[in-house]
Amino acid sequence: MRLDKFIVACGVASRKEAAQAVRRKAVTVNGVLARSADMHIDENSDKITYCGEELEYVKYVWVMMNKPQGVISATEDARGQKTVIDLLPERLQKMGLFPCGRLDGDTTGLMLITNEGELAHRLLSPKRHVDKIYRFTSARRITEAEIALAENGLTLGDGYECLPAHIEADAEGCGGLITLREGKYHQIKRMFGAMDNRITALMRVKFAEIELDTALEPGEWRFLTDVELECLRKH
Ligand code: URA
Numbered sequence: 001m002r003l004d005k006f007i008v009a010c011g012v013a014s015r016k017e018a019a020q021a022v023r024r025k026a027v028t029v030n031g032v033l034a035r036s037a038d039m040h041i042d043e044n045s046d047k048i049t050y051c052g053e054e055l056e057y058v059k060y061v062w063v064m065m066n067k068p069q070g071v072i073s074a075t076e077d078a079r080g081q082k083t084v085i086d087l088l089p090e091r092l093q094k095m096g097l098f099p100c101g102r103l104d105g106d107t108t109g110l111m112l113i114t115n116e117g118e119l120a121h122r123l124l125s126p127k128r129h130v131d132k133i134y135r136f137t138s139a140r141r142i143t144e145a146e147i148a149l150a151e152n153g154l155t156l157g158d159g160y161e162c163l164p165a166h167i168e169a170d171a172e173g174c175g176g177l178i179t180l181r182e183g184k185y186h187q188i189k190r191m192f193g194a195m196d197n198r199i200t201a202l203m204r205v206k207f208a209e210i211e212l213d214t215a216l217e218p219g220e221w222r223f224l225t226d227v228e229l230e231c232l233r234k235h
Contacts, residue, residue, distance in 0.1 A: 068218035
C-alpha cells in the first residue's frame with residue numbers, strides 16, 4: 001500500500017497533508033524517515049509514525065449513532081444542513097465513512113455508519129430483506145384490522161405493494177413497534193398515510209441484529225463491538 005494512502009486510511013490526514021508531512025520529515029517507517037509519500041509499505045507489518053504518533057491501521061470502521069432530529073443521513077448536503085458524518089470526530093470524517101441506509105431528517109435512532117462498502121451494500125440489498133425495527137407514535141389509534149392489513153402487505157397510494165410488516169401496538173394503541181423487511185422512501189409514513197393515519201414520531205431501534213445502545217444520547221456514537229460486527233457479517 002502507498003504510504004500516503006495508508007496515512008489517509010488511518011484518518012489522520014488528507015493525501016496532500018500526508019505528502020506535506022513526509023516533506024517536513026514528520027513521517028517514519030520502521031524508525032527511518034520516510035523517503036516519499038508514494039513509497040510502498042506493508043500495512044500489516046510496518047511500523048509507521050505520523051508527527052510522532054504510531055498509526056494503527058484499521059481497514060473497516062463500523063459506528064452506531066443515535067441520530068438526532070434535523071440531521072440528515074448523507075455524507076454531505078448541498079444546502080449545508082448538518083449530516084451524521086459532521087457529528088463524528090475529524091479523524092473518522094477523514095476515513096470516507098458513509099451512512100448504511102437512510103433515515104428521514106425527522107427520524108431519530110439507530111444509524112450505522114461505515115466505510116465497508118461491500119457489506120453495507122449487502123445489508124441494504126432489497127433482495128436480502130434485512131429486518132429494521134422502528135418505534136412509532138401515530139396521530140390516532142391503530143386498529144387490529146389495520147395491523148392485519150400491514151401483516152398482509154399494504155398497498156401505498158402510488159400502487160406499490162409493501163412486503164408484510166409486523167406491528168406490535170402499545171396498550172394505548174397510538175404507538176408501538178413496526179418491523180419492516182424493506183426500506184422504501186418514507187415507507188412507514190406512507191404506510192400510515194395509506195391507512196388515513198399519520199406518523200408523529202419515528203425512531204429506529206434495531207437494524208438486523210444490532211440494537212440501538214440506549215446509553216447513547218441523541219447525536220452520540222460508539223464503535224460496534226466485535227460481537228455486533230460478527231452478527232452483521234454473518235447476516
Ligand atoms: N420510514 C419512514 O417513513 N421514514 C424513515 O426515516 C424510515 C422509515
